[in-house]
Amino acid sequence: MIDKIHHVGIAVHDLDEALKFYRDTLGLHVHARDTVEDQGVKAALLTIGESEIELLEPTRPDSAVGKFLERKGEGLHHICFQTEDVDGDLETLKEKEVPLVDQKSRRGIAGMICFLHPKASRGVLVELATPMEMYRG
């Protein structure tokens, strides 16, 4: 089902402050920036081996990342696993009665994505993603 860690998402108050550590101190390369208005988040994507670090800053306090920051503060937010077939995996997860946030895949920063419910995965917010160039949906 899973090929690799696509990215690890980190919730931060201020992307530019966070880049002082992840880009300037660790030396990671920022290969993209993206803003997803309907999810109320802006992101900086940093390359690390075959994976990414996804720094997430909320654009409004009532967004998912905004609420996470208010509740838990800055830190690790989610982990995203890459799969060739996010839709097929979703069907398999439904058959196994795994609790889901998304019943259908949708367009996200990493491609076609879905989130599982953290109670499925011992408190971890897990995302599955099929990058658009791999997607055959």
Next chain:
Amino acid sequence: MIDKIHHVGIAVHDLDEALKFYRDTLGLHVHARDTVEDQGVKAALLTIGESEIELLEPTRPDSAVGKFLERKGEGLHHICFQTEDVDGDLETLKEKEVPLVDQKSRRGIAGMICFLHPKASRGVLVELATPMEMYRG
């Protein structure tokens, strides 16, 4: 400084319960188990691409992972970046006055390791590791 994500650490109450999701549902392979008595933790390591998922169960409540579970509950605990030279990187981080947990590298599950202080990295507990087969310390 950094080659790849070596692993993502997840704090759980019960390794065997957690394996029902990460091994049985996601299909990840458990390639090792380890217990580090002086750190009060037992671990299951699952392969994912060039990285690992490290499931961590405390062997006593006053261990670092035990205290984390009591304070925050199950979930993402830390991220470990692989480097060829953990000792050289530690010196660089000290020169940059980055807050550290460990002033010297020490033996851990992933090799010679050190932890940075979460205030260095926007609330994320960051570990650096040089696997023993790469270590020239």
